[in-house]
Amino acid sequence: MDVQMKRGLLEVCVLAAIKDEESYGYKIVKDMKPYVDISESTLYPILRRLEESGMLTVRSAEHNGRLRKYYRITIAGRARIETFKKEWSEMVLIYKFVTEERK
Amino acid sequence: MTKIEFLFELDEKLSGLSDPDRQKTLDYYNEMIEDRVEDGMAEADAVAEMGDVSEIASAIFIETPIIRLVKERVKPKRKLTGAEIALICVAFPLWFPVLISLAVVAFGIVISLYAVFYSVIITLYSVLGAIALSSVCSVIISFICLFMGKPAFALLLFGYALIAAGLSILMFLGFNAITKWSIGVNKKAVVGTKRLIAGKKQSSKENMKGENENED
Numbered sequence: 001m002d003v004q005m006k007r008g009l010l011e012v013c014v015l016a017a018i019k020d021e022e023s024y025g026y027k028i029v030k031d032m033k034p035y036v037d038i039s040e041s042t043l044y045p046i047l048r049r050l051e052e053s054g055m056l057t058v059r060s061a062e063h064n065g066r067l068r069k070y071y072r073i074t075i076a077g078r079a080r081i082e083t084f085k086k087e088w089s090e091m092v093l094i095y096k097f098v099t100e101e102r103k
Numbered sequence: 104m105t106k107i108e109f110l111f112e113l114d115e116k117l118s119g120l121s122d123p124d125r126q127k128t129l130d131y132y133n134e135m136i137e138d139r140v141e142d143g144m145a146e147a148d149a150v151a152e153m154g155d156v157s158e159i160a161s162a163i164f165i166e167t168p169i170i171r172l173v174k175e176r177v178k179p180k181r182k183l184t185g186a187e188i189a190l191i192c193v194a195f196p197l198w199f200p201v202l203i204s205l206a207v208v209a210f211g212i213v214i215s216l217y218a219v220f221y222s223v224i225i226t227l228y229s230v231l232g233a234i235a236l237s238s239v240c241s242v243i244i245s246f247i248c249l250f251m252g253k254p255a256f257a258l259l260l261f262g263y264a265l266i267a268a269g270l271s272i273l274m275f276l277g278f279n280a281i282t283k284w285s286i287g288v289n290k291k292a293v294v295g296t297k298r299l300i301a302g303k304k305q306s307s308k309e310n311m312k313g314e315n316e317n318e319d
Contacts, residue, residue: 025134040152044128
């Protein structure tokens with residue numbers, strides 16, 4: 001798949017992984033696994049970019065005697081998901097057109 | 104590899120990044136490894152799942168904008184004394200024009216390199232286009248010669264057309280390969296430049312440590 005396209009899609013996936021409740025790195029990877037295989041090294045820059053563009057916030061909390069980073073979606077992040085859903089329905093129409101049999 | 108070894112190696116490879124950036128990265132991978140171990144995985148396996156340290160470092164450098172790396176390189180590693188600050192201010196008319204001219208020269212060099220690169224590409228493909236076009240024209244003229252009753256000429260021109268066509272096909276394949284290769288080289292140059300800017304921080308850190316010990 002086109003690299004840029006995949007990047008954008010992965011960003012939306014990560015946002016979706018945290019849309020219902022805040023989550024942490026490893027859990028995000030596990031939640032995405034049945035749908036999309038993502039490595040830690042791929043996830044890290046995505047989380048950084050999402051934080052820099054204000055689509056999620058980070059907080060550190062204690063867990064079993066060590067610090068864990070928890071990621072929470074923001075309003076901007078939710079808006080991004082909505083945009084994706086809208087774009088997707090356009091994609092479906094385009095796909096129909098491309099694959100349709102025309103006499 | 105143990106977690107400590109992995110993190111230590113990663114820390115080394117990331118020298119050149121600002122301390123907060125480096126620390127965030129190490130915290131992230133530490134957390135990822137610990138979470139897997141908590142899930143029941145062996146530490147060595149968890150570390151292996153993180154991937155190759157050099158690749159991780161490369162990916163992070165690629166993501167970091169050059170400006171950040173330059174800023175980090177240029178930052179003074181210890182607090183400046185009042186005298187040093189005053190000296191810098193006074194000498195401003197000396198070092199500022201030099202800095203500006205260096206920046207302009209660097210910029211000029213980069214632009215010229217890209218200009219040369221693109222001119223070469225354009226030239227190569229223009230030559231290719233010319234040869235391909237001449238092949239087509241030769242075919243047309245050779246048929247005209249045939250109709251004008253000059254079969255010898257026609258054959259000559261047709262022969263040339265075939266040679267030119269073959270040549271342009273070979274050139275096309277060759278130039279495409281060259282273009283792909285130079286894009287790869289370009290990427291490597293950017294990463295290499297970033298590494299260069301980030302590079303010698305370790306040795307200057309050690310020099311600082313040496314100075315402090317001497318003062319005691």
